[in-house]
Amino acid sequence: MTPFNLIEEISRRHPADAPAVVAGERVVTFGELFGLARPIAESIRQHNTLDRHPRIGLHCPNGLDYIILSLGILLADACLVPLAEELTQDERDEITQTTALDFIVKGAPHHSMINWEIETVESPAVQFPESEFQSLNPAFIRFSSGTTGTSKGVVLSHETLLARITAANEGLQLGPQDRVLWMLPMAHHFAVSIVLYLHVGALTILEHSPLREDILATAEKHQATVIYGSPFHFSLLSGDTSDFQWPSLRLPVATAAALPEITARAFEQRFSKPLVQGLGIIEVGLSVLNLDAASEKPTSLGKALPAYQVRLVDDHGSPVPDGAPGEFQIRGPGLLDAYLVPWNPSPLTDGWFSSGDLVVRDSDDYLTLVGRKKSVINIAGMKAFPEEIEAILNTHPDVKRSRVLGREHPQMGQIPVAEIIPADPSAPPKPLALQKHCRLHLSAYKVPMRFSFVDTLPLTASGKIKRT
Structure with missing residues:
Protein backbone atom coordinates (compact mmCIF):
# COMPACT_ATOMS: atom_id res chain seq x y z
CA MET A 1 0.00 0.00 0.00
CA THR A 368 3.52 32.08 31.45
CA LEU A 369 7.02 30.98 30.47
CA VAL A 370 9.65 31.92 33.05
CA GLY A 371 12.77 30.14 31.81
CA ARG A 372 14.54 26.92 31.01
CA LYS A 373 15.04 24.26 33.64
CA LYS A 374 18.73 23.89 32.80
CA SER A 375 19.43 27.64 32.87
CA VAL A 376 18.04 28.40 36.34
CA ILE A 377 20.55 30.21 38.59
CA ASN A 378 20.59 28.89 42.17
CA ILE A 379 21.61 31.72 44.51
CA ALA A 380 21.97 30.46 48.09
CA GLY A 381 18.97 28.21 47.56
CA MET A 382 16.86 30.87 45.80
CA LYS A 383 16.18 30.49 42.11
CA ALA A 384 16.44 33.17 39.42
CA PHE A 385 15.66 32.88 35.73
CA PRO A 386 18.08 34.52 33.28
CA GLU A 387 15.23 35.38 30.93
CA GLU A 388 13.46 37.40 33.63
CA ILE A 389 16.60 39.43 34.42
CA GLU A 390 17.40 39.94 30.73
CA ALA A 391 13.90 41.24 30.09
CA ILE A 392 14.50 44.00 32.66
CA LEU A 393 18.03 44.82 31.49
CA ASN A 394 16.83 45.09 27.90
CA THR A 395 14.40 47.87 28.86
CA HIS A 396 17.29 50.12 29.92
CA PRO A 397 17.78 52.75 27.20
CA ASP A 398 21.55 52.17 27.10
CA VAL A 399 21.25 48.39 26.59
CA LYS A 400 20.81 46.88 23.14
CA ARG A 401 20.74 43.23 24.31
CA SER A 402 21.89 41.22 27.31
CA ARG A 403 22.72 37.72 28.43
CA VAL A 404 22.61 36.62 32.06
CA LEU A 405 24.49 33.59 33.32
CA GLY A 406 25.15 31.90 36.63
CA ARG A 407 28.72 31.95 37.89
CA GLU A 408 30.05 29.70 40.64
CA HIS A 409 30.55 31.42 44.02
CA PRO A 410 32.18 29.86 47.12
CA GLN A 411 29.55 31.17 49.56
CA MET A 412 26.43 31.74 47.45
CA GLY A 413 26.67 28.69 45.20
CA GLN A 414 26.02 30.85 42.16
CA ILE A 415 25.65 34.54 41.41
CA PRO A 416 24.05 36.21 38.37
CA VAL A 417 26.39 38.01 36.00
CA ALA A 418 25.45 39.91 32.86
CA GLU A 419 26.98 40.45 29.46
CA ILE A 420 25.77 43.64 27.79
CA ILE A 421 25.78 44.90 24.21
CA PRO A 422 25.61 48.68 24.75
CA ALA A 423 23.24 50.75 22.62
CA ASP A 424 26.21 53.09 22.12
CA PRO A 425 29.51 51.18 22.31
CA SER A 426 31.42 54.41 22.81
CA ALA A 427 29.41 55.24 25.94
CA PRO A 428 28.43 52.03 27.76
CA PRO A 429 26.15 52.36 30.80
CA LYS A 430 27.63 52.42 34.29
CA PRO A 431 27.26 49.11 36.19
CA LEU A 432 25.79 51.00 39.16
CA ALA A 433 23.12 52.48 36.90
CA LEU A 434 22.24 49.01 35.60
CA GLN A 435 22.02 47.61 39.13
CA LYS A 436 19.79 50.49 40.19
CA HIS A 437 17.54 49.85 37.20
CA CYS A 438 17.30 46.14 38.08
CA ARG A 439 16.50 46.84 41.75
CA LEU A 440 13.42 48.82 40.71
CA HIS A 441 11.92 45.67 39.17
CA LEU A 442 13.66 42.64 40.69
CA SER A 443 14.32 41.10 44.08
CA ALA A 444 17.77 41.99 45.37
CA TYR A 445 19.21 38.49 44.93
CA LYS A 446 18.35 38.56 41.21
CA VAL A 447 20.34 41.73 40.50
CA PRO A 448 23.54 40.90 38.56
CA MET A 449 26.67 41.35 40.62
CA ARG A 450 29.01 41.74 37.65
CA PHE A 451 28.67 43.31 34.22
CA SER A 452 30.84 42.98 31.14
CA PHE A 453 30.42 44.74 27.83
CA VAL A 454 30.64 42.82 24.57
CA ASP A 455 30.22 43.46 20.86
CA THR A 456 28.10 40.37 20.19
CA LEU A 457 26.31 37.59 22.04
CA PRO A 458 26.20 33.92 20.98
CA LEU A 459 22.86 33.09 19.40
CA THR A 460 21.21 29.91 18.20
CA ALA A 461 20.21 29.50 14.55
CA SER A 462 16.73 30.85 15.35
CA GLY A 463 18.07 33.95 17.11
CA LYS A 464 17.70 32.89 20.74
CA ILE A 465 20.37 33.50 23.36
CA LYS A 466 22.74 30.53 23.55
CA ARG A 467 23.25 29.50 27.18
CA THR A 468 26.04 26.93 26.79
Whole structure:
Protein backbone atom coordinates (compact mmCIF):
# COMPACT_ATOMS: atom_id res chain seq x y z
CA MET A 1 0.00 0.00 0.00
CA THR A 2 1.30 3.48 -0.89
CA PRO A 3 2.29 5.41 2.24
CA PHE A 4 0.22 8.47 3.12
CA ASN A 5 1.71 11.67 1.69
CA LEU A 6 0.40 14.91 3.21
CA ILE A 7 1.58 17.02 0.27
CA GLU A 8 -0.26 14.81 -2.22
CA GLU A 9 -3.39 15.30 -0.13
CA ILE A 10 -2.92 19.08 -0.18
CA SER A 11 -2.54 19.03 -3.97
CA ARG A 12 -6.04 17.53 -4.26
CA ARG A 13 -7.80 19.79 -1.75
CA HIS A 14 -8.08 23.09 -3.62
CA PRO A 15 -9.15 24.41 -7.03
CA ALA A 16 -6.22 24.76 -9.42
CA ASP A 17 -7.00 28.45 -9.99
CA ALA A 18 -7.13 29.34 -6.27
CA PRO A 19 -4.23 31.63 -5.23
CA ALA A 20 -1.69 29.92 -2.96
CA VAL A 21 1.34 32.22 -2.64
CA VAL A 22 2.10 35.87 -3.36
CA ALA A 23 5.77 36.72 -3.94
CA GLY A 24 6.33 40.34 -4.93
CA GLU A 25 4.18 41.02 -7.98
CA ARG A 26 3.73 37.32 -8.68
CA VAL A 27 0.58 35.45 -7.64
CA VAL A 28 1.01 31.67 -7.81
CA THR A 29 -2.09 29.47 -7.87
CA PHE A 30 -2.29 25.99 -6.38
CA GLY A 31 -2.23 24.56 -9.90
CA GLU A 32 0.92 26.49 -10.78
CA LEU A 33 2.57 25.68 -7.46
CA PHE A 34 2.17 21.93 -7.85
CA GLY A 35 2.88 22.20 -11.58
CA LEU A 36 6.32 23.54 -10.62
CA ALA A 37 6.86 21.06 -7.76
CA ARG A 38 5.98 17.82 -9.59
CA PRO A 39 8.84 17.94 -12.15
CA ILE A 40 11.23 18.42 -9.25
CA ALA A 41 9.74 15.37 -7.53
CA GLU A 42 10.10 13.34 -10.75
CA SER A 43 13.70 14.43 -11.17
CA ILE A 44 14.47 13.37 -7.59
CA ARG A 45 12.83 9.97 -8.18
CA GLN A 46 14.95 9.43 -11.28
CA HIS A 47 18.06 10.47 -9.36
CA ASN A 48 17.29 8.16 -6.45
CA THR A 49 18.40 4.55 -6.90
CA LEU A 50 17.76 3.63 -3.27
CA ASP A 51 14.94 1.29 -2.35
CA ARG A 52 13.73 3.54 0.46
CA HIS A 53 12.83 7.12 1.45
CA PRO A 54 15.94 9.19 0.72
CA ARG A 55 16.99 11.92 3.14
CA ILE A 56 17.44 15.19 1.29
CA GLY A 57 18.93 18.36 2.69
CA LEU A 58 17.51 21.63 1.36
CA HIS A 59 19.81 24.63 1.16
CA CYS A 60 17.82 27.52 -0.29
CA PRO A 61 17.09 31.16 0.55
CA ASN A 62 13.71 32.17 1.96
CA GLY A 63 11.09 32.64 -0.70
CA LEU A 64 8.86 31.05 -3.29
CA ASP A 65 11.60 28.71 -4.49
CA TYR A 66 11.99 27.33 -0.97
CA ILE A 67 8.30 26.41 -0.92
CA ILE A 68 8.38 24.81 -4.37
CA LEU A 69 11.55 22.81 -3.69
CA SER A 70 10.20 21.62 -0.32
CA LEU A 71 6.99 20.44 -1.94
CA GLY A 72 8.97 18.69 -4.67
CA ILE A 73 11.15 16.86 -2.15
CA LEU A 74 8.14 15.76 -0.11
CA LEU A 75 6.13 14.73 -3.18
CA ALA A 76 9.05 12.45 -4.07
CA ASP A 77 8.46 10.60 -0.77
CA ALA A 78 11.77 11.90 0.49
CA CYS A 79 12.48 13.08 4.03
CA LEU A 80 13.25 16.80 4.08
CA VAL A 81 16.13 18.10 6.21
CA PRO A 82 16.34 21.94 6.23
CA LEU A 83 19.88 23.35 5.99
CA ALA A 84 19.38 26.91 7.18
CA GLU A 85 21.12 29.71 5.31
CA GLU A 86 22.86 31.07 8.41
CA LEU A 87 24.61 27.79 9.25
CA THR A 88 28.36 27.68 8.87
CA GLN A 89 29.83 25.04 6.59
CA ASP A 90 30.95 23.06 9.65
CA GLU A 91 27.42 23.14 11.08
CA ARG A 92 25.97 22.10 7.72
CA ASP A 93 28.47 19.25 7.48
CA GLU A 94 27.54 18.09 10.97
CA ILE A 95 23.84 17.89 10.07
CA THR A 96 24.73 16.12 6.84
CA GLN A 97 26.67 13.47 8.75
CA THR A 98 24.22 13.14 11.65
CA THR A 99 21.22 12.62 9.39
CA ALA A 100 23.17 10.53 6.86
CA LEU A 101 21.89 12.63 3.96
CA ASP A 102 21.63 10.92 0.60
CA PHE A 103 21.32 14.11 -1.45
CA ILE A 104 21.41 17.87 -1.06
CA VAL A 105 19.14 20.12 -3.11
CA LYS A 106 20.52 23.61 -3.60
CA GLY A 107 18.33 26.44 -4.74
CA ALA A 108 19.31 29.94 -5.80
CA PRO A 109 17.14 32.98 -6.57
CA HIS A 110 16.26 33.49 -10.22
CA HIS A 111 14.03 36.00 -11.98
CA SER A 112 11.23 33.80 -13.30
CA MET A 113 12.24 30.16 -13.06
CA ILE A 114 13.51 27.80 -10.38
CA ASN A 115 17.26 27.49 -10.37
CA TRP A 116 18.21 24.33 -8.51
CA GLU A 117 20.56 21.37 -8.53
CA ILE A 118 20.82 18.07 -6.71
CA GLU A 119 24.09 16.60 -5.53
CA THR A 120 24.79 13.15 -4.15
CA VAL A 121 26.36 12.92 -0.71
CA GLU A 122 29.09 10.35 -0.23
CA SER A 123 27.54 7.63 1.87
CA PRO A 124 28.08 8.73 5.49
CA ALA A 125 27.86 6.17 8.27
CA VAL A 126 24.27 5.75 9.49
CA GLN A 127 24.03 6.21 13.27
CA PHE A 128 20.46 4.94 13.61
CA PRO A 129 18.54 1.79 12.54
CA GLU A 130 17.59 2.43 8.92
CA SER A 131 14.64 0.04 8.85
CA GLU A 132 13.03 1.53 11.96
CA PHE A 133 13.49 5.04 10.58
CA GLN A 134 11.91 4.07 7.25
CA SER A 135 8.93 2.46 8.97
CA LEU A 136 7.89 5.85 10.37
CA ASN A 137 7.00 7.27 6.91
CA PRO A 138 9.32 10.21 7.68
CA ALA A 139 8.64 13.65 6.22
CA PHE A 140 10.94 15.98 8.18
CA ILE A 141 14.01 15.88 10.37
CA ARG A 142 14.26 19.10 12.34
CA PHE A 143 16.87 20.20 14.84
CA SER A 144 16.07 22.02 18.07
CA SER A 145 17.44 25.51 18.67
CA GLY A 146 20.07 24.23 21.05
CA THR A 147 19.44 26.88 23.74
CA THR A 148 20.66 24.36 26.30
CA GLY A 149 22.27 20.98 25.92
CA THR A 150 22.72 19.09 22.67
CA SER A 151 20.48 19.80 19.70
CA LYS A 152 18.62 16.62 18.72
CA GLY A 153 17.23 15.54 15.40
CA VAL A 154 13.43 15.44 15.68
CA VAL A 155 11.73 13.02 13.26
CA LEU A 156 8.22 13.90 12.05
CA SER A 157 6.10 11.64 9.86
CA HIS A 158 3.44 12.69 7.34
CA GLU A 159 0.76 11.42 9.70
CA THR A 160 2.23 13.38 12.61
CA LEU A 161 2.33 16.58 10.54
CA LEU A 162 -1.34 16.23 9.63
CA ALA A 163 -2.32 15.64 13.26
CA ARG A 164 -0.19 18.60 14.33
CA ILE A 165 -1.54 21.16 11.87
CA THR A 166 -5.11 19.98 12.50
CA ALA A 167 -4.70 20.52 16.25
CA ALA A 168 -3.05 23.93 15.77
CA ASN A 169 -5.83 25.13 13.50
CA GLU A 170 -8.44 24.47 16.17
CA GLY A 171 -7.01 27.63 17.71
CA LEU A 172 -5.88 29.62 14.68
CA GLN A 173 -9.07 28.96 12.68
CA LEU A 174 -7.36 29.61 9.34
CA GLY A 175 -9.20 29.02 6.09
CA PRO A 176 -9.43 30.04 2.41
CA GLN A 177 -10.61 33.48 3.49
CA ASP A 178 -7.27 34.24 5.17
CA ARG A 179 -4.23 35.99 3.77
CA VAL A 180 -1.17 35.33 5.92
CA LEU A 181 1.72 37.80 5.86
CA TRP A 182 4.85 35.67 6.39
CA MET A 183 7.93 37.15 8.09
CA LEU A 184 9.91 34.21 9.49
CA PRO A 185 12.78 32.01 8.19
CA MET A 186 11.31 28.99 6.41
CA ALA A 187 14.08 26.64 7.47
CA HIS A 188 12.85 27.02 11.06
CA HIS A 189 9.08 27.43 10.70
CA PHE A 190 7.93 25.69 7.51
CA ALA A 191 6.41 22.42 8.72
CA VAL A 192 3.61 23.65 11.00
CA SER A 193 2.96 26.99 9.38
CA ILE A 194 3.26 27.15 5.59
CA VAL A 195 2.21 23.50 5.31
CA LEU A 196 -0.81 24.42 7.44
CA TYR A 197 -1.67 27.44 5.27
CA LEU A 198 -1.50 25.32 2.13
CA HIS A 199 -3.60 22.58 3.71
CA VAL A 200 -6.45 24.94 4.65
CA GLY A 201 -6.23 26.98 1.44
CA ALA A 202 -5.06 30.25 2.98
CA LEU A 203 -3.00 32.64 0.85
CA THR A 204 0.65 32.98 1.96
CA ILE A 205 2.08 36.47 1.33
CA LEU A 206 5.88 36.56 1.29
CA GLU A 207 7.61 39.78 2.29
CA HIS A 208 11.39 39.94 2.57
CA SER A 209 11.98 43.65 3.06
CA PRO A 210 13.28 44.65 6.51
CA LEU A 211 11.62 48.07 6.17
CA ARG A 212 8.34 48.56 8.02
CA GLU A 213 7.05 50.81 5.23
CA ASP A 214 7.40 47.95 2.74
CA ILE A 215 5.88 45.41 5.14
CA LEU A 216 2.84 47.59 5.80
CA ALA A 217 2.47 48.48 2.13
CA THR A 218 2.31 44.74 1.34
CA ALA A 219 -0.19 44.21 4.17
CA GLU A 220 -2.39 46.98 2.78
CA LYS A 221 -2.11 45.90 -0.85
CA HIS A 222 -3.13 42.30 -0.14
CA GLN A 223 -5.41 43.04 2.84
CA ALA A 224 -3.53 40.63 5.09
CA THR A 225 -5.75 39.09 7.77
CA VAL A 226 -3.01 37.28 9.70
CA ILE A 227 0.63 38.05 10.37
CA TYR A 228 3.14 35.52 11.69
CA GLY A 229 6.28 37.16 13.04
CA SER A 230 8.79 37.47 15.84
CA PRO A 231 8.70 40.14 18.57
CA PHE A 232 11.36 41.97 16.55
CA HIS A 233 8.96 42.39 13.63
CA PHE A 234 6.15 43.63 15.84
CA SER A 235 8.43 46.08 17.61
CA LEU A 236 9.47 47.39 14.19
CA LEU A 237 5.88 47.78 12.98
CA SER A 238 4.79 49.50 16.19
CA GLY A 239 7.00 52.46 15.34
CA ASP A 240 4.98 53.27 12.24
CA THR A 241 3.61 56.83 12.15
CA SER A 242 1.51 56.61 8.97
CA ASP A 243 -2.29 56.74 8.93
CA PHE A 244 -2.64 53.06 7.90
CA GLN A 245 -4.96 51.33 10.39
CA TRP A 246 -4.83 47.76 9.00
CA PRO A 247 -8.59 47.11 9.12
CA SER A 248 -8.30 43.62 7.61
CA LEU A 249 -6.04 42.31 10.40
CA ARG A 250 -7.75 39.75 12.65
CA LEU A 251 -4.86 37.73 14.11
CA PRO A 252 -1.27 38.87 14.75
CA VAL A 253 0.73 35.92 16.10
CA ALA A 254 4.03 36.44 17.93
CA THR A 255 6.33 33.46 18.08
CA ALA A 256 10.02 32.41 17.91
CA ALA A 257 10.96 34.28 21.13
CA ALA A 258 9.41 35.58 24.35
CA LEU A 259 7.13 38.57 23.77
CA PRO A 260 8.17 41.65 25.79
CA GLU A 261 5.23 43.49 27.35
CA ILE A 262 6.43 46.81 25.95
CA THR A 263 6.25 45.41 22.41
CA ALA A 264 2.79 43.92 22.96
CA ARG A 265 1.43 47.18 24.37
CA ALA A 266 2.97 49.29 21.60
CA PHE A 267 1.57 47.08 18.82
CA GLU A 268 -1.92 47.03 20.31
CA GLN A 269 -1.90 50.79 20.78
CA ARG A 270 -0.79 51.36 17.18
CA PHE A 271 -3.07 48.87 15.38
CA SER A 272 -5.87 48.28 17.93
CA LYS A 273 -5.26 44.53 17.87
CA PRO A 274 -3.67 42.61 20.79
CA LEU A 275 -0.65 40.48 19.95
CA VAL A 276 -1.39 36.78 20.39
CA GLN A 277 1.60 34.90 21.78
CA GLY A 278 1.98 31.18 21.23
CA LEU A 279 4.30 28.42 22.40
CA GLY A 280 5.81 26.45 19.56
CA ILE A 281 8.12 23.51 20.32
CA ILE A 282 9.79 21.49 17.57
CA GLU A 283 8.85 18.23 19.27
CA VAL A 284 5.22 19.31 19.80
CA GLY A 285 4.17 22.03 17.37
CA LEU A 286 1.91 24.94 18.30
CA SER A 287 0.03 23.72 21.37
CA VAL A 288 -0.58 26.82 23.53
CA LEU A 289 -2.03 30.11 22.29
CA ASN A 290 -3.15 33.28 24.06
CA LEU A 291 -6.42 33.80 22.21
CA ASP A 292 -8.64 35.14 25.01
CA ALA A 293 -6.41 37.30 27.22
CA ALA A 294 -3.81 38.78 24.87
CA SER A 295 -4.72 42.32 25.89
CA GLU A 296 -5.08 41.68 29.64
CA LYS A 297 -2.11 39.31 29.93
CA PRO A 298 0.17 40.13 27.00
CA THR A 299 3.21 38.15 28.22
CA SER A 300 1.17 35.00 28.85
CA LEU A 301 1.40 32.02 26.51
CA GLY A 302 -2.33 31.54 27.02
CA LYS A 303 -3.99 28.18 27.45
CA ALA A 304 -3.49 24.78 25.87
CA LEU A 305 -5.42 24.29 22.64
CA PRO A 306 -8.40 21.89 22.86
CA ALA A 307 -6.52 18.80 21.65
CA TYR A 308 -3.81 19.02 24.35
CA GLN A 309 -3.39 18.37 28.04
CA VAL A 310 -0.78 20.29 30.05
CA ARG A 311 0.71 19.67 33.48
CA LEU A 312 3.41 21.47 35.46
CA VAL A 313 5.60 19.31 37.70
CA ASP A 314 8.52 19.68 40.10
CA ASP A 315 11.81 17.76 39.99
CA HIS A 316 10.09 14.71 41.46
CA GLY A 317 7.25 14.70 38.94
CA SER A 318 4.65 16.03 41.39
CA PRO A 319 2.21 18.79 40.37
CA VAL A 320 3.17 22.31 41.49
CA PRO A 321 0.63 24.77 42.94
CA ASP A 322 -0.64 27.76 40.97
CA GLY A 323 1.94 30.52 40.89
CA ALA A 324 4.92 28.18 41.32
CA PRO A 325 7.19 27.33 38.38
CA GLY A 326 7.04 23.79 37.13
CA GLU A 327 8.35 21.91 34.13
CA PHE A 328 5.94 22.12 31.21
CA GLN A 329 4.75 18.67 30.13
CA ILE A 330 2.23 18.10 27.37
CA ARG A 331 0.22 15.28 25.83
CA GLY A 332 -1.79 15.28 22.62
CA PRO A 333 -1.68 14.76 18.83
CA GLY A 334 1.28 15.46 16.59
CA LEU A 335 4.08 14.90 19.08
CA LEU A 336 7.40 13.77 17.61
CA ASP A 337 7.82 10.26 16.29
CA ALA A 338 11.45 9.79 17.37
CA TYR A 339 14.79 11.38 18.17
CA LEU A 340 17.33 10.55 15.51
CA VAL A 341 20.74 10.47 17.25
CA PRO A 342 20.97 8.84 19.66
CA TRP A 343 18.04 6.90 18.23
CA ASN A 344 14.99 7.00 20.50
CA PRO A 345 11.70 5.80 18.98
CA SER A 346 9.91 6.17 22.33
CA PRO A 347 10.68 9.73 23.51
CA LEU A 348 7.43 10.13 25.48
CA THR A 349 6.58 8.93 28.98
CA ASP A 350 3.01 7.59 29.07
CA GLY A 351 2.29 9.93 26.17
CA TRP A 352 3.75 13.00 27.91
CA PHE A 353 6.55 15.13 26.48
CA SER A 354 8.82 16.88 28.99
CA SER A 355 9.90 20.20 27.48
CA GLY A 356 12.51 21.47 29.93
CA ASP A 357 10.63 24.80 29.97
CA LEU A 358 9.64 26.22 33.35
CA VAL A 359 6.14 27.65 33.29
CA VAL A 360 3.81 29.26 35.85
CA ARG A 361 0.02 28.76 35.83
CA ASP A 362 -2.15 31.51 37.34
CA SER A 363 -5.54 31.09 39.02
CA ASP A 364 -7.29 31.57 35.66
CA ASP A 365 -5.30 28.70 34.08
CA TYR A 366 -3.16 30.99 31.92
CA LEU A 367 0.43 29.87 31.39
CA THR A 368 3.52 32.08 31.45
CA LEU A 369 7.02 30.98 30.47
CA VAL A 370 9.65 31.92 33.05
CA GLY A 371 12.77 30.14 31.81
CA ARG A 372 14.54 26.92 31.01
CA LYS A 373 15.04 24.26 33.64
CA LYS A 374 18.73 23.89 32.80
CA SER A 375 19.43 27.64 32.87
CA VAL A 376 18.04 28.40 36.34
CA ILE A 377 20.55 30.21 38.59
CA ASN A 378 20.59 28.89 42.17
CA ILE A 379 21.61 31.72 44.51
CA ALA A 380 21.97 30.46 48.09
CA GLY A 381 18.97 28.21 47.56
CA MET A 382 16.86 30.87 45.80
CA LYS A 383 16.18 30.49 42.11
CA ALA A 384 16.44 33.17 39.42
CA PHE A 385 15.66 32.88 35.73
CA PRO A 386 18.08 34.52 33.28
CA GLU A 387 15.23 35.38 30.93
CA GLU A 388 13.46 37.40 33.63
CA ILE A 389 16.60 39.43 34.42
CA GLU A 390 17.40 39.94 30.73
CA ALA A 391 13.90 41.24 30.09
CA ILE A 392 14.50 44.00 32.66
CA LEU A 393 18.03 44.82 31.49
CA ASN A 394 16.83 45.09 27.90
CA THR A 395 14.40 47.87 28.86
CA HIS A 396 17.29 50.12 29.92
CA PRO A 397 17.78 52.75 27.20
CA ASP A 398 21.55 52.17 27.10
CA VAL A 399 21.25 48.39 26.59
CA LYS A 400 20.81 46.88 23.14
CA ARG A 401 20.74 43.23 24.31
CA SER A 402 21.89 41.22 27.31
CA ARG A 403 22.72 37.72 28.43
CA VAL A 404 22.61 36.62 32.06
CA LEU A 405 24.49 33.59 33.32
CA GLY A 406 25.15 31.90 36.63
CA ARG A 407 28.72 31.95 37.89
CA GLU A 408 30.05 29.70 40.64
CA HIS A 409 30.55 31.42 44.02
CA PRO A 410 32.18 29.86 47.12
CA GLN A 411 29.55 31.17 49.56
CA MET A 412 26.43 31.74 47.45
CA GLY A 413 26.67 28.69 45.20
CA GLN A 414 26.02 30.85 42.16
CA ILE A 415 25.65 34.54 41.41
CA PRO A 416 24.05 36.21 38.37
CA VAL A 417 26.39 38.01 36.00
CA ALA A 418 25.45 39.91 32.86
CA GLU A 419 26.98 40.45 29.46
CA ILE A 420 25.77 43.64 27.79
CA ILE A 421 25.78 44.90 24.21
CA PRO A 422 25.61 48.68 24.75
CA ALA A 423 23.24 50.75 22.62
CA ASP A 424 26.21 53.09 22.12
CA PRO A 425 29.51 51.18 22.31
CA SER A 426 31.42 54.41 22.81
CA ALA A 427 29.41 55.24 25.94
CA PRO A 428 28.43 52.03 27.76
CA PRO A 429 26.15 52.36 30.80
CA LYS A 430 27.63 52.42 34.29
CA PRO A 431 27.26 49.11 36.19
CA LEU A 432 25.79 51.00 39.16
CA ALA A 433 23.12 52.48 36.90
CA LEU A 434 22.24 49.01 35.60
CA GLN A 435 22.02 47.61 39.13
CA LYS A 436 19.79 50.49 40.19
CA HIS A 437 17.54 49.85 37.20
CA CYS A 438 17.30 46.14 38.08
CA ARG A 439 16.50 46.84 41.75
CA LEU A 440 13.42 48.82 40.71
CA HIS A 441 11.92 45.67 39.17
CA LEU A 442 13.66 42.64 40.69
CA SER A 443 14.32 41.10 44.08
CA ALA A 444 17.77 41.99 45.37
CA TYR A 445 19.21 38.49 44.93
CA LYS A 446 18.35 38.56 41.21
CA VAL A 447 20.34 41.73 40.50
CA PRO A 448 23.54 40.90 38.56
CA MET A 449 26.67 41.35 40.62
CA ARG A 450 29.01 41.74 37.65
CA PHE A 451 28.67 43.31 34.22
CA SER A 452 30.84 42.98 31.14
CA PHE A 453 30.42 44.74 27.83
CA VAL A 454 30.64 42.82 24.57
CA ASP A 455 30.22 43.46 20.86
CA THR A 456 28.10 40.37 20.19
CA LEU A 457 26.31 37.59 22.04
CA PRO A 458 26.20 33.92 20.98
CA LEU A 459 22.86 33.09 19.40
CA THR A 460 21.21 29.91 18.20
CA ALA A 461 20.21 29.50 14.55
CA SER A 462 16.73 30.85 15.35
CA GLY A 463 18.07 33.95 17.11
CA LYS A 464 17.70 32.89 20.74
CA ILE A 465 20.37 33.50 23.36
CA LYS A 466 22.74 30.53 23.55
CA ARG A 467 23.25 29.50 27.18
CA THR A 468 26.04 26.93 26.79
